Each structure stands twice: as C-alpha cells, then as structure tokens.
Amino acid sequence: MTETTILKNVRPWGEAATDVTVATGRIAQVGPATVWNGAKAVDGGGAILLPGFVEAHTHLDKTLYGMAWNPNNVGSTLVEKITNERHSKSRLGLDPARQSARQVALSVAHGSTHIRSHVDIDTEHGLKGVLGVMETREKYADVIDLEIVAFPQSGMLIRQGTKELMDEALSLGAEVVGGLDPCSMDLDPKGHLDVIFGLAEKHGKPIDIHLHELGELGAFSMRLIIDRTRAHAMSGKVTVSHAFCLGHNDYLAVGRLLDQLAEAGIAIMTTGPSGYPCPPLIRTLDAGIAVCSGSDGIRDCWSPYGNADMLERAMFLGMRNDLDRDADLRRAVEVVTTGGASVMNIAGYGLGVGDNADLVLIDGETLAEAVVSRRTRPLVMKRGKVVARDGAILFAME
Template sequence: MLISNVRPWAAEASDVVIDQGRIASVSPHDPQRRPGAGEVPGRGRILLPSFTDVHVHLDSTRIGLPFREHTGRPGVWGMMSNDREHWRDAEIGLEERVAGTLERMIARGTTRVRSFAQVDVDCKLEKYEAVVSAKEKFAAEAEVQIIVFPQAGILLEDGTEKYLEDALRAGADVMGGIDPCALDRDPVRHLDVVFGLAEKYQVDVDIHLHEPGTMGVFSADLIAERTRVLGMQGRVNLSHAYELGSVDESTSRRLIDTFAELDISMTSVAPSTSNHLPLDQLTDAGVRFGLGEDGQRDYWSPYGTCDLLDRTWQLAFVNGFRRDELIGHALAVATIGGASIMDRDVPRLASVGDRPGLSVGDRADLVLVDGETITSAVMDRGTDRTVLHDGVVVADGLTVLSAGSPY
C-alpha cells in the first residue's frame, strides 16, 4: 500500500509505503507519479501515529444517548453509587453502548485502547463481558486491553475479590486497584490483593490514585516498594495521580526519579489541577506517560467525545503549553506515549522534542489529519481523517469501514 503526499509529523510531503503491517519506506513525494490501485491519497494531510487511549471506562458510556441530568454525588463512593443506581436503565443495552463508543473512537483515529471494566458485587462480570464483546467485534480495527477494575474498592463488600479473580481467569489483561488508603482504608490488604492476583495471573497492574497530598505520596511509595520487591519493573501504571506534585519540590523530584528507575508509568486524563508532577520533567527523566479520555459522557460526568485529539488539546491547555514543541509533545503523548505503556517494547519518549512512530519498521497504526502544522491540528481538530490499523485502512471520514453503526 502507498500513502501518497502526506507530511509525517507535519514535515515535508512524502510518499509512505506500507508492507505487512509495517512502514517499509518513506521518500520525498513525487508529484509526477500516477495514482495506482490501493493507493491512499494523502492530499497534503499530516501523518501521525494513531491515537492511544490508555485510560477509558468503556463500560460506563452513554455516548450516542440523550443528555441527562447529572445526579452524581461528591467523592468516589458517591459517584460510583450514582452509576450503580442508573446504568441498567439506559435507553439501549450495555453491550450495544460499549461497542458503539469503541466504534466512534476508532473512526476518529484511536486504534490502541486500554479500557477499565468495573467488577464488583453489583455488576459482577456483566460490564467486563460487555467490553470483551466490543473488543472481539472490532478485533480487526483496534487493539484493546482490558483492566479488571474494583471501582467500589476491594475490601468494602464481601465477594469482590472472587469476582475480580473470575475476570482474570476469563482473560483480563491488567489488574486494577483504587485509592488504597482513602477508599479501602487498608493499603496493605488492598495492595496484597492487587499484586497477589497480578502475580498469580501474570498481568500488569494499573492503580487509580485520586488521593490528596501526603496520603497520595504514601500510597505511591507503597506501590513503588511492591514493584521493586516483586520484580515488577515495567509492569505497573499509576492513573490520575494528580496530587503527587502538591507536597514539595524535593518529594516531587524523588517520585519522578523512583518512577523512572522502576519503569512505573503514568496516565492522565488532563484534569484541571496544578498539583500534578510536571510533564516535561517526567519525560526528561524517562517516565512513560500516556493520555486517556476517562469517562465517555456517562453517569460520572457529561464530558467525553471519543476524540483523543480533543483531550490532547486539553492536556496542552492544563499544562499551560504555548510553544509549538510542547504542543507537539502533548500529541506525542497521545500517540506513542500511550503505546509505550501498552507495549513496553515500544520505546518511551526520549524528550519533549521526540516525534517517533513514523520510521521504517514502525507498526503501521496511523492517522491522517488535516492541518497546517501540528499546533493547528491540535487547535482545530479537523474531521478529514483516514485511519489505519496494522497497515489496513479501517476508517475514513469519521466512519469505520467494516462495521455498521449500532445506533
């Protein structure tokens, strides 16, 4: 396959040959060349690695449904309880909602996804199975990893641990955890379960950390200690963790160095806070960092569009990025940054100026977007997009080519 007249990372016009799901060559665009069969017309668009959403809750989506009054209550337990009270009453079934949301994500350029699937005594494995169904439906269009997620904690309700293990036994890819101190109020027991099940089923760990200040730092230190002692370097991710920079500069520096040493990655949904660890310092230290949309217009909030380019804009905005290089870095985080978390063989971003993913030999998960520059693409978020997964065109014009819409 030839992709003609595209600008890799908004550089000079090029012709890109794809062979067996990989980039085979990148050469200057030849305007005299006649279009051939199977050619993808670039039309001068920007070529990027496809987006990687490494923090999304597909199981709680209301994408495509009417807006409803927000009835959530403060705190994790209050919001979780609100979801419990309403998720079964949606206008269409859960399996259809999840598949429709994943389809919209693919259509907009996301071909690598890490989704949480809530497992507890209320939903048991129903939400997990809905995400599995969507993963299987779009197996040819996207790579999906599923995190079994104790949204309601592990220790607060009898039977939760059994259902978590059932999901791992069924094939979940990652073991989740949440706020070991603030929610379960017993960090040792909570982490015993999380890391114990991860070891038993040989899966990675991904822990939601909403905890404030010194409490969040304490939990992060406990997680790092487990990672070191159990030899799980490169297999642990911290989600959110937006308060770890709130204590003092020396604590922030120590955490950054520890995460880099143990290859503990981080994922963000670009929240409106100034207490997070500085993104540029994390990157310079070698900490893998990815981006996600979190909820998708669900019972937690009305936000979410299925377009990770929207969230890239938000990541740049909340970090106060204005320079082109830094806005480009936000886009690198949203593409290869997340990919390096899903697959640790993908090199982490080496610096804020690093723009990988489009060299000969790289996997042909790609998206073509309209825009003059990288900054304009992030600011304008145009809709003229073509999406490839493993070297095959899977979406064009915001429509997935191999599946009809479930709505």
C-alpha cells in the same frame, strides 16, 4: 491480509512530505514509492501522518454515549458517585457490549487504534461489564486493539467476593489488574495492594491503579506502590493513573516522587484538565517517566464530558500544563501516541519500516496547528485497512 496501499504526499510527524507504502498490514517503505504490483494510491493531500492515537485510559463499559441524555445531579464525594453509578446502570439499562461498541466507533473515527479500558467489576453487576467489552473486543478486532483492565470500581476488600471476580476476569482474558485508591476506598492500603500485586503475580499481568488520593495521602499510597513494584520486580509493568498527588504544591517532594517513580519504572497516566491538581507533564517526562493519557469516562454517570478525540486530549494536556511552545505541544502529541504505546507495551508501533500500519492522518499546517485546530481526521488505518475517512467509520455497527 490487506492490499498494498501507497499513502502519497503525507508528512510523518509534520515533517517533509513523502510517500508511505503499506503492505500486508505493515509499513513497507517510507519515501518515494517504488513500483508495487496492484498497489492502490491514496492522496494524503499533505496531511500530517502519525501512528494511531493510543487511548490509554477510558471506561468503555459505562459510557452513556448514544443514549438519551442522563441529567446529572449527583453529590460530589467519590462514594456518592460510585454508588449512584452502580445503581444507575440497572436503572438506565446500560448494556456494556452495545455501549463499548459505540465508544469504539467514536474512538476510531477520531484516529485511535489502541484502547486500554478499565472495566468495572463488582458484586452487584459481576462480570457483566467485562463480558460485554470482551464481546466488543472480539467483534471489532479488525478496527481496534482493545486491552481490558479488571477494575474494582466499588472497592475490593469492602465488598466480599470482588477479589474472586477479579481473579475470574483475569483468567477469562482481562489483560491488566486494576486497583483503586488503596487508602480511601478499601481503607486498608496493605490489604488492597497485597491483593492486586498477588493477582498480578498469579496471572503474570501488569497493573494499572487509579490514584485520586491527594497530597500526603496520595504520596503515601504512591510510596507503597513504588516499594511493591520493586519487590515484585515489576519495572515497566505498573501504571499509576491520575496521580493527583504529583500536582501537590511542594516542588522538592514532587521531585523526589518523580525520581523514585522513574527509578522503579512506573508509568503515569494523566488526563489533563480537572478540578484537581495534576502531574506536571514536562517535569514528569523529563524525569524519564513514561506518560500516557486518555479520555477517562465519556459521558457517563460521573461526568458529561468527552468525545474520544485524543488529538483534542493533547490540546487539553497542553492547556492544563501551559504548553505554548511548538516543541512542548509535540511532546503532548507524543504522550497520546508513543507514550501510550510504551505504557501498553505495544509491539511494532511507530512510523518506521516494519511497524504496524496503524495510522492516522491529521490536517494541519504544523503539528502544533493541528492540535489547536482539531479538524476532522481525513483517514484512519488499522493494520493497513482504511477504517475511517473524514470522521466517518467505514465498518458496520450492529
């Protein structure tokens, strides 16, 4: 249990300045603080108050952050990248526990309070990644809520034994069943979806599928996912990550897919910029679809980019989707906060009385100005405890 804290002079969502009182890890009062015995006052300096950022798609187990720079000279196909990565993990001595902890520190410093991490499972490295990230999840439980997706990165049907490892990971406590490009990875969309929806049913857990497949192929896989989601009554429990096929150059076809996704209660994760088409953010939101975002891999064997800053991610979403209006930039901020919370089904998320005191202060004249300026975060709070200040974490790393 933490002490009572009064955050003075903060602007919830960039609106009028007020005080927010935090007690026993929750928001106890919004407005001029009434007397609290022994309350500690923290001057918010007029900063904008948001619920903590939700990093809803990353790969904690395989970041190289903090290790020597690993020059990338990998081919451009998916299989080349995946194979290179599987081999590089051994070559570089990548330790999933150590590396995931490093990224957690980076995330917290930037104001994230929740992470959904896909974690590789394959027959070469087994459950090493999952066990490493579980170690981090336990060790840093006071500073971040961490959700693990059991992710068959190297394919499931094409690597005998992967399915059993997935099953084991879910029994050990991975919260989400992961999937990957049902057509192009396993070359057997029916077989792939049978397995992941079967695992979801067996373990009573949600699904999050990486879908990089483009155009009609991606749309085909997406329609299969929509059908399964309906058949398994999994509305609100399936996320399609990347969904590049929604960036398809066919207005009516994309509209039809969006309507079906909304009706089936399927969420979309988009990272914004990349060399691929991407879901049209405002149209997707307007269709009534829950949308979250994430850093994806940070400085790993795939890609050198990333810093775990979800405020910068909101800017990337804005740039990629040509969001120039303040109201639209607010929607991008919602994607990296309430959108992520909705997809991850986080209880007690928000700035209302009774909500968890998972909070971030951001500097900015307005919410939009804060997004484009991306200044260092003055304060990050997890369940009422200050965990980072001025961009520096306040907890020990081992």
